[in-house]
Amino acid sequence: xxxxxxxxxxxxxxxxxFKSTLFTSINSLGRRAMATLHxxxxxxxxxxxxxxxxxxxxxxxxxxxxxxxxxxxxxxxxRLFTLxxxxxxxxxxxFKRLKVxxxxxxxxxTKGGPRSRKTVEExxxxxxxxxxxxxxxxxxxxxxxSIPNSNAWVQGGKLEINEHxxxxxxxxxxxxxxxxxxxxxxxxxxxxKLSLEFADLNDCVFSWYRINGSSxxxxxxxxEEVYTPTISDVGxxxxxxxxxxxxxxxxxxxxAVSKAYVTEGPKRDYLxxxxxxxxxxxxxxxxxxxxxxxxxxxxxxxxxxxxxLFSHCPxxxxxxxxxxxxxxxxxxxxxxDIICLQELDKKHYDNYYQPVLSRYGYESSILLKKHQKVPPxxxxxxxxxxxxxxxxxxxxxxxxxxxxxxxxxxxxFNKAKFREIGRHNLSIxxxxxxxxxxxxxxxxxxxxxxxxxxxxxxxGSSLQVTVLESVDxxxxxxxxxxxxxxxxxxxxxxxxxxxxxxxRHIQRIKGLYESQNHKVSTVFCGDFNSSPDxxxxxxxxxxxxxxxxKVFSQDDVYKMFGLELRHTLQFSSASGFPQFTNYVPAFxxxxxxxxxxxEHICVExxxxxxxxxxxxxxxxxxxxPSDHIPLICDFSWK
Numbered sequence: 104x105x106x107x108x109x110x111x112x113x114x115x116x117x118x119x120x121f122k123s124t125l126f127t128s129i130n131s132l133g134r135r136a137m138a139t140l141h142x143x144x145x146x147x148x149x150x151x152x153x154x155x156x157x158x159x160x161x162x163x164x165x166x167x168x169x170x171x172x173x174x175x176x177x178x179x180x181x182r183l184f185t186l187x188x189x190x191x192x193x194x195x196x197x198f199k200r201l202k203v204x205x206x207x208x209x210x211x212x213t214k215g216g217p218r219s220r221k222t223v224e225e226x227x228x229x230x231x232x233x234x235x236x237x238x239x240x241x242x243x244x245x246x247x248x249s250i251p252n253s254n255a256w257v258q259g260g261k262l263e264i265n266e267h268x269x270x271x272x273x274x275x276x277x278x279x280x281x282x283x284x285x286x287x288x289x290x291x292x293x294x295x296k297l298s299l300e301f302a303d304l305n306d307c308v309f310s311w312y313r314i315n316g317s318s319x320x321x322x323x324x325x326x327e328e329v330y331t332p333t334i335s336d337v338g339x340x341x342x343x344x345x346x347x348x349x350x351x352x353x354x355x356x357x358x359a360v361s362k363a364y365v366t367e368g369p370k371r372d373y374l375x376x377x378x379x380x381x382x383x384x385x386x387x388x389x390x391x392x393x394x395x396x397x398x399x400x401x402x403x404x405x406x407x408x409x410x411x412l413f414s415h416c417p418x419x420x421x422x423x424x425x426x427x428x429x430x431x432x433x434x435x436x437x438x439x440d441i442i443c444l445q446e447l448d449k450k451h452y453d454n455y456y457q458p459v460l461s462r463y464g465y466e467s468s469i470l471l472k473k474h475q476k477v478p479p480x481x482x483x484x485x486x487x488x489x490x491x492x493x494x495x496x497x498x499x500x501x502x503x504x505x506x507x508x509x510x511x512x513x514x515x516f517n518k519a520k521f522r523e524i525g526r527h528n529l530s531i532x533x534x535x536x537x538x539x540x541x542x543x544x545x546x547x548x549x550x551x552x553x554x555x556x557x558x559x560x561x562x563g564s565s566l567q568v569t570v571l572e573s574v575d576x577x578x579x580x581x582x583x584x585x586x587x588x589x590x591x592x593x594x595x596x597x598x599x600x601x602x603x604x605x606x607r608h609i610q611r612i613k614g615l616y617e618s619q620n621h622k623v624s625t626v627f628c629g630d631f632n633s634s635p636d637x638x639x640x641x642x643x644x645x646x647x648x649x650x651x652x653k654v655f656s657q658d659d660v661y662k663m664f665g666l667e668l669r670h671t672l673q674f675s676s677a678s679g680f681p682q683f684t685n686y687v688p689a690f691x692x693x694x695x696x697x698x699x700x701x702e703h704i705c706v707e708x709x710x711x712x713x714x715x716x717x718x719x720x721x722x723x724x725x726x727x728p729s730d731h732i733p734l735i736c737d738f739s740w741k
Contacts, residue, residue: 149269151256153190160252162186162197164262164269166205182208194255195248198236205264206230237263276302276347276354283361286424288368289337291432294329295359296454302347302354304328304458312342314360329459336365371429371726373713377735378436380710387575388739389707390440390520392677394585394628394697395733396685397430398723399446399510413730415688415721426728427451431459433728434515437710437735441571442515443585445630449509460515466523467515472508472563472587474532505533508563512585512629516571521581525570527612531604532559540611541604544668548600551663557597562589566605568612570623579703579740580621582613586629588639596663598632598639599648606643606670613672624703625672626738630695630731635680643674643698674698677706677736684712687730688721697736710735 153160167181184204188197203226210233211221221229238246241259260271280298287293299307311330312321321342324330332341341361347354385391400423402408413421420426434442442465447456452469460467516523535541535548535558549555566586573579586605588598609625616623633639642648647669677697684695699706712732722730 147267147269148272149262150275151271151273153274158190159187160190160256162188162256164264166209166264166267168209180209188252190253191251193249194238194246194252197252198238198248199230201236201264202230202234203227205234210234235263235265239263274301276300276349276352278302278345278347278354278357281343281345281357281359283341283343283359284424285363286422286428287332287341287361287363287365288425288428289332289334289365290368291428292329292331292459293341294455294459295343297328297345297458299347302349306348306350308346308348310344312344314340314342319360327462329462332365334367337367339365341365369429369726373717373726374433374436377710377713380708381436381438381735384438385440385520385737389737391438391735391737392441392443392626392628392697393434393437393439393733393735394443394445394695395430395434396445396587396630396695396729396731397447398426398729398731400448400451401509402446412687412689413723416723420725421723423448423451426723427455429726429728431456433733434460435463437733439735440517440520441583441626443583443628444513444515445585445587446510447513449511452513456513464518465515466518467513468526468567468569469511469513470528470565470567471511472565473505473530474508474561474563475504475536475559476506477560505530506563511565512567512587514567514569514583514585516569516583520574521571522574523569524572524580527568527570527608529566529568529605529608531564531566531601532562534608535559535600535604540607544600544603544607547663547666550665551596554596554600554663557589557591557594558600562597562601564588564601566608568609570612570616573740576740578622580616580623582609582616582623582625584609584625584627586627586631588630588632590632595633595637595639599642599666599668602631602639602642603668603670606672610671622703625700626697627674627699628697628734632694634692634694640696642668642670644676646670646672673701675701677738678709678734681712682715683732684734685731686718686722695731695734697734699738703741704738705741706736707739708737
């Protein structure tokens with residue numbers, strides 16, 4: 104039985120953008136692609152694709168005619184064919200269709216005009232007279248025409264069509280998609296959009312070429328999945344050739360050429376200054392943490408963002424194709440053992456950050472935000488109050504109770520320093536209404552309808568929790584937590600409730616490991632959307648908010664009184680309280696933090712923040728790819 108499937112490559116010449124499928128007419132391919140697919144060797148191939156649980160399979164092959172029967176070197180015509188057939192159909196029926204297709208294009212021309220003038224009966228007669236088909240298994244035994252397709256096509260078998268002999272390849276390694284980026288800067292990592300099938304990324308062969316002038320061959324400049332253009336590449340295009348492989352098996356190589364030309368990257372002097380405080384990777388006695396809200400692509404596309412929040416930033420610098428290059432380079436420069444990102448788009452995690460950072464030794468996971476669907480009797484979120492005022496930020500399943508947002512948080516850790524031993528993520532909107540652990544908190548929240556609505560239906564804040572173990576000393580365990588709290592500037596009560604739920608969950612997870620006689624340290628970082636003097640931060644640091652506190656300012660729209668919230672975790676702010684971590688023309692404040700428990704770890708060093716003069720009036724801009732600034736702290740084990 105065929106258990107896997109193949110999508111073999113094709114090359115779309117227009118724009119040099121590759122999106123597979125080999126199973127298309129050869130007429131849609133350029134001459135270059137045709138030469139790649141058909142190498143004119145004695146060993147021709149028929150590719151068989153069969154997706155697991157699919158009731159159909161596809162057989163793809165190239166057929167050709169020589170100029171004369173005696174001249175086996177000059178080809179007068181060739182064409183790529185694909186048959187899409189039921190797997191339980193007798194293979195003899197598939198042969199009939201194959202014969203008709205070949206006959207129509209190669210043997211049915213009439214003296215009076217195109218092949219369409221022949222009747223169906225005449226075409227069938229030509230097919231029977233001119234096209235002979237036989238199929239053999241991998242022992243040389245001819246396959247009976249009554250055998251179903253599912254059993255007829257076997258790896259190593261052979262197909263004969265007239266004088267052409269084809270070897271059968273079942274689901275060989277293949278490139279499904281290869282697309283070059285639009286933005287390419289000298290000094291910044293370039294990675295194509297790449298999708299493989301039945302191939303191992305580590306086995307594949309990559310060849311990068313610099314193309315300067317009319318020649319399409321170019322000069323070989325790189326042989327890895329990612330490439331960092333040099334100053335010599337400025338003004339040139341880049342070409343990438345990918346040979347998909349799985350151990351000893353090779354598929355068809357595919358190439359793509361960039362539309363864009365390499366331009367010179369920004370110098371970013373502030374980054375050089377921050378790097379001066381980083382001598383290299385930390386020792387086995389400590390670890391470095393970076394937290395960074397990278398400004399989701401989905402939030403820069405809204406009308407509010409373009410006309411209000413980020414109107415100071417030229418479109419070319421707010422484009423995510425540009426910003427992601429700067430973000431990735433900056434993260435790698437910091438040599439952090441732990442990276443916590445907020446507002447990371449799922450598509451950019453999958454296509455860029457995860458594959459790029461994995462090449463540098465990072466393991467990672469992403470957690471998307473999630474909230475309950477808005478009931479008919481609840482007013483939808485005021486889009487003018489949120490930079491995400493477009494419906495494309497959410498992905499909704501009408502059959503489910505919850506809505507998943509297209510961005511969230513991600514944790515990356517250095518595999519040479521840590522190994523993952525557990526994930527304990529929490530969707531606040533989902534759990535606060537169902538987990539008995541939070542029943543008392545939710546009871547207090549329900550005293551305000553507006554706050555309840557924000558918690559359940561409008562804020563998708565989720566707590567990402569990954570428990571790590573030191574590779575060098577397994578007695579050192581770290582409960583690593585990151586979050587992005589609700590944005591609304593006048594909804595401190597919502598953030599306070601979200602924080603109380605998060606702290607309660609962290610206590611539960613820490614207790615789980617401590618009950619197994621493990622020593623556990625906690626780092627809780629992210630974008631809390633709350634300044635140091637507000638109640639969210641005070642709850643984390645002081646461990647309580649009670650009824651005597653005047654917890655909300657007169658500006659807060661969503662108010663609650665009589666709250667009593669407590670926790671037992673002893674946190675301190677590792678990065679202190681910088682003047683600002685979020686810096687846009689209309690808002691400059693410290694709202695990002697790295698909180699840590701002081702019992703088992705201590706802060707060794709905090710990398711200084713850039714000066715206000717270096718920020719250029721407002722973020723993002725040419726040198727700063729987000730409206731936030733990353734925090735960087737070195738810790739040591741006690």
